[in-house]
Amino acid sequence: MPLTGDNDNRRVRWWRLSALTVLALAVVRPAPCTAQNYDEELFIQGLAERRLDSVIEHLIANPPKHFDGRRILLKALTEHYLPTRTPQQFPDIYQRMLGMYDRLVQESPERQPILASDFSQGLLFGVLTGQQRTDLFLTWGVPTPTQTRLAWDLSSRSATLLEEAAGKWTQLQITMPRSPKFNDMVNTGTWGDLQSYGSRNVPYFLAWAKLYQACLPGTDAEQAKKLAQDGLNALGSVIDGYAAQIDGFKARCHLLRGRLLLIAEPDEAAAEFNKALDFDAQAVEPEVRWQARLGFIMDYRRKGESEKVEQRTKALLAEELTVKGLIYRILIYDNQVRALRAKMAKAKNEESKQELLVESYKPYEVLMADPKIPAELRDQVEAFIFERLATGIDPAGDTSKLPPMVQLAMATQNYNLGIGHFQNRRQAEMKQALTQAIKLLEPMAASQQITAGTKARAMQMLGASQYLTNQAKHSIETMIALADQFPDRNEGEAGIRAAVAWAEGLCNHPQVVNNPEAKKAAGKLFGQALNILVEKYGSIDLAADGWYMLGAFYREREQYPQAVQAYKKLAPDHRLIVDATYEKLVCMNAIWAESHDNLLTAEILSTIRTLQEQVERAMQGRVDAQRRQQLRRYMAQSILVRIAMMIETTSDFFAIERDLRELTGNYSDVQDLAMRVTVLQIRILQKQGKWAEAKTKLLALREKQRDKFGPLAVGVIENIFADINRARIDKDESTVRKLGDIADELAREVWTWVQQRSDFATLDEAEKIAYWLLPAKASEYAGKHKEAAKHYSAIRALKSGKNNIDAVVGLMESYFQIGEQLNAEARATEKPEEKQALEKQALAQYRPASALCNQIIESESEKKSRYYWHAQARLLAMVDRTTSQKVKPSIAKNIQRLQRDDAELGGDPWKSILMQLEAKHSQR
Numbered sequence: 001m002p003l004t005g006d007n008d009n010r011r012v013r014w015w016r017l018s019a020l021t022v023l024a025l026a027v028v029r030p031a032p033c034t035a036q037n038y039d040e041e042l043f044i045q046g047l048a049e050r051r052l053d054s055v056i057e058h059l060i061a062n063p064p065k066h067f068d069g070r071r072i073l074l075k076a077l078t079e080h081y082l083p084t085r086t087p088q089q090f091p092d093i094y095q096r097m098l099g100m101y102d103r104l105v106q107e108s109p110e111r112q113p114i115l116a117s118d119f120s121q122g123l124l125f126g127v128l129t130g131q132q133r134t135d136l137f138l139t140w141g142v143p144t145p146t147q148t149r150l151a152w153d154l155s156s157r158s159a160t161l162l163e164e165a166a167g168k169w170t171q172l173q174i175t176m177p178r179s180p181k182f183n184d185m186v187n188t189g190t191w192g193d194l195q196s197y198g199s200r201n202v203p204y205f206l207a208w209a210k211l212y213q214a215c216l217p218g219t220d221a222e223q224a225k226k227l228a229q230d231g232l233n234a235l236g237s238v239i240d241g242y243a244a245q246i247d248g249f250k251a252r253c254h255l256l257r258g259r260l261l262l263i264a265e266p267d268e269a270a271a272e273f274n275k276a277l278d279f280d281a282q283a284v285e286p287e288v289r290w291q292a293r294l295g296f297i298m299d300y301r302r303k304g305e306s307e308k309v310e311q312r313t314k315a316l317l318a319e320e321l322t323v324k325g326l327i328y329r330i331l332i333y334d335n336q337v338r339a340l341r342a343k344m345a346k347a348k349n350e351e352s353k354q355e356l357l358v359e360s361y362k363p364y365e366v367l368m369a370d371p372k373i374p375a376e377l378r379d380q381v382e383a384f385i386f387e388r389l390a391t392g393i394d395p396a397g398d399t400s401k402l403p404p405m406v407q408l409a410m411a412t413q414n415y416n417l418g419i420g421h422f423q424n425r426r427q428a429e430m431k432q433a434l435t436q437a438i439k440l441l442e443p444m445a446a447s448q449q450i451t452a453g454t455k456a457r458a459m460q461m462l463g464a465s466q467y468l469t470n471q472a473k474h475s476i477e478t479m480i481a482l483a484d485q486f487p488d489r490n491e492g493e494a495g496i497r498a499a500v501a502w503a504e505g506l507c508n509h510p511q512v513v514n515n516p517e518a519k520k521a522a523g524k525l526f527g528q529a530l531n532i533l534v535e536k537y538g539s540i541d542l543a544a545d546g547w548y549m550l551g552a553f554y555r556e557r558e559q560y561p562q563a564v565q566a567y568k569k570l571a572p573d574h575r576l577i578v579d580a581t582y583e584k585l586v587c588m589n590a591i592w593a594e595s596h597d598n599l600l601t602a603e604i605l606s607t608i609r610t611l612q613e614q615v616e617r618a619m620q621g622r623v624d625a626q627r628r629q630q631l632r633r634y635m636a637q638s639i640l641v642r643i644a645m646m647i648e649t650t651s652d653f654f655a656i657e658r659d660l661r662e663l664t665g666n667y668s669d670v671q672d673l674a675m676r677v678t679v680l681q682i683r684i685l686q687k688q689g690k691w692a693e694a695k696t697k698l699l700a701l702r703e704k705q706r707d708k709f710g711p712l713a714v715g716v717i718e719n720i721f722a723d724i725n726r727a728r729i730d731k732d733e734s735t736v737r738k739l740g741d742i743a744d745e746l747a748r749e750v751w752t753w754v755q756q757r758s759d760f761a762t763l764d765e766a767e768k769i770a771y772w773l774l775p776a777k778a779s780e781y782a783g784k785h786k787e788a789a790k791h792y793s794a795i796r797a798l799k800s801g802k803n804n805i806d807a808v809v810g811l812m813e814s815y816f817q818i819g820e821q822l823n824a825e826a827r828a829t830e831k832p833e834e835k836q837a838l839e840k841q842a843l844a845q846y847r848p849a850s851a852l853c854n855q856i857i858e859s860e861s862e863k864k865s866r867y868y869w870h871a872q873a874r875l876l877a878m879v880d881r882t883t884s885q886k887v888k889p890s891i892a893k894n895i896q897r898l899q900r901d902d903a904e905l906g907g908d909p910w911k912s913i914l915m916q917l918e919a920k921h922s923q924r
Contacts (some may be wrong), residue, residue, distance in 0.1 A: 134150055135212070160281040254297070475498075480528050535548075568584065615631045691739075717747055724743070877913065
């Protein structure tokens with residue numbers, strides 16, 4: 001909201017607003033309206049302050065039919081509605097007001113002095129006063145660039161309209177008495193109004209417009225003096241012709257005359273300020289008297305009487321208006337800045353100029369330390385002053401000795417310059433300007449010695465500058481830090497929105513997708529951004545989808561427990577709740593496939609029921625064909641999950657087959673359902689021990705549905721891998737070997753199928769690796785470790801396979817098992833030379849295995865995944881095999897340290913291996 005004076009004389013009478021608001025809301029058809037029954041001031045002001053923009057827009061689109069009603073509507077809109085518009089809204093509304101003015105002048109040209117006076121009054125006092133008191137800062141202080149642009153446009157427009165109106169009034173005085181309409185104009189009071197407006201209002205407001213033009217930064221001294229003299233000439237007729245007017249108006253006229261004289265005839269100005277103060281204080285607005293006192297300070301400053309300036313400034317700071325009105329304190333500090341800048345302009349060398357430049361900002365620092373600034377306004381004041389700081393600074397200058405806010409102002413100049421180049425597609429210039437901004441902003445973003453508002457704005461601009469100069473990773477890190485540090489500020493919210501969007505974009509960038517290290521780094525940033533979003537920005541609209549996005553993030557990275565927890569936190573009435581429940585079910589099923597945990601089984605069954613209820617409710621509403629098909633797929637998938645669990649936990653295969661037939665009949669339109677049902681049918685044969693039949697059924701599909709054989713076989717082979725792992729836990733070695741051979745044969749068939757595909761040469765590396773891992777793992781399970789090592793090594797030779805965790809772990813395990821076999825052979829032989837050779841060969845396998853273990857531990861240390869515990873167990877086992885007795889006690893200490901992180905040591909089988917090693921090497 002814009003800063004305003006604390007004692008604004010145009011305060012709304014709130015007790016009348018409610019009735020007027022009801023009246024406004026009841027307007028459907030505009031009724032004929034006159035000046036007598038149209039309470040324009042309070043009516044439009046009430047609508048504007050209650051933010052009833054739609055009612056105002058209705059009035060603009062359907063103005064009263066009566067001329068006076070439209071004229072008064074324009075006056076009220078210009079004075080009360082236009083000042084409330086944002087910089088983005090202002091130009092459009094302003095042009096519409098100009099259009100209304102032009103139409104009224106065309107309809108009644110003889111009333112141009114009245115229309116121009118009303119319209120200009122709204123522009124000069126309504127708009128320039130409402131927009132951060134531009135009127136005051138232009139005439140008494142240091143206007144910001146924003147204020148300067150606004151004042152230049154409005155004062156120029158007003159001066160033109162008022163000069164035309166003055167000419168029109170002169171013409172009317174000569175021609176109208178001879179017109180047939182003259183008697184009617186006299187009888188209706190129109191001629192009296194014209195005399196009042198033409199003789200007093202038009203010249204009075206013209207004098208103000210000329211003053212604003214004379215005070216515009218950049219206006220040379222001679223031009224300013226001429227403009228001020230024009231204002232004095234206009235005002236002279238008003239003061240001379242209306243000497244008997246009320247004291248308040250006469251005081252304002254003398255204040256205006258004094259201000260114009262400070263520019264045109266400065267030695268005569270003090271007398272006019274004295275006249276403004278001679279009236280009874282009760283009859284004159286406090287602000288008029290205050291400005292007259294400020295006029296004396298400016299006059300003394302002009303004369304170089306610094307002692308009087310200091311005395312008068314101290315007295316003015318103690319005035320009630322200054323104490324209560326923040327805007328007036330800023331004006332006084334502005335005058336102090338202006339005095340120091342004038343002194344700086346006269347300095348003879350650059351060193352003195354730099355010292356005075358630094359000195360000129362101290363008043364603003366004093367202002368920012370003012371304890372009287374309300375806490376809720378401090379950020380606004382800081383932003384307001386901050387724009388003033390940028391005035392007159394060389395964007396490429398040295399800022400190291402300037403106050404932090406001034407450095408931020410210089411950075412902002414470079415930033416705004418860069419944004420301008422960006423919008424105009426000047427890439428080289430944009431990069432140059434933003435690079436300079438980054439140089440200024442980086443130390444500020446890291447500083448702990450600046451205010452929160454300054455630091456937050458610095459970080460926001462730094463992040464945007466980094467992003468536009470192709471420093472994506474740094475920009476996201478900056479925005480994440482901004483969001484994390486300032487969740488209660490607008491900049492923090494902007495930061496989290498940018499961080500989430502940019503991190504998601506980085507994760508999907510082609511150069512990142514095909515680079516495992518870059519993909520991992522981008523994913524980490526995305527996860528950080530999403531976690532901050534849901535934890536600290538739960539009230540913003542983006543956070544409504546935050547938990548779903550976070551769940552998807554964890555699911556993609558196979559962090560299923562975290563994904564489940566994220567999906568659970570989605571609001572029950574969220575638009576994505578059905579999708580979230582389905583995704584949660586998929587993640588829970590993935591966890592269950594590893595553990596077959598009974599508690600999880602019950603939770604999954606409950607989730608299935610919930611999902612099915614949600615799908616049924618959704619299907620009863622209005623959904624398009626695509627969404628309906630998706631919901632049917634969710635339903636079919638939930639039934640498949642339930643049947644798959646039945647296969648693993650019961651032996652009622654008759655009931656299972658019945659449910660499968662029913663599923664196939666009800667959901668035959670669901671894509672790939674038949675393939676998934678076939679996988680379950682093969683699984684039923686496996687559970688019954690009918691391995692040969694299962695393999696035959698699978699291989700038969702290769703001929704019937706060759707395009708679907710690969711995906712179908714993957715599910716079957718993964719099931720066999722899960723059975724092998726369970727057999728290992730049960731120490732059922734015969735089953736492990738038997739299933740390993742079956743998996744090995746099927747995996748080789750799948751890999752052959754992949755290599756025979758017509759698109760194999762152009763196949764995406766990620767898909768190729770997913771298939772290639774099957775024969776690698778199958779060889780490993782079948783005990784063919786050298787063959788497995790060849791597969792894993794070939795996978796890691798691919799660009800995106802180098803850091804594939806399954807390939808890294810698989811190669812490590814292959815090297816380890818080859819070493820174990822060689823060690824076993826060494827222990828079995830009685831020939832010393834052969835034993836030594838075998839041990840040496842085993843050591844040659846353990847070395848690369850150990851290096852890979854360390855790589856796995858480092859990459860998985862945060863997640864503490866099953867890969868992490870696998871690597872820890874193998875690494876300590878190799879230490880046990882290869883190190884001296886003196887080193888081996890450290891094995892127990894390492895395991896005890898690991899146990900402090902996780903008492904279960906990752907669960908079996910790794911817990912059993914590690915506990916055996918700990919028991920073996922503990923010093924008892």
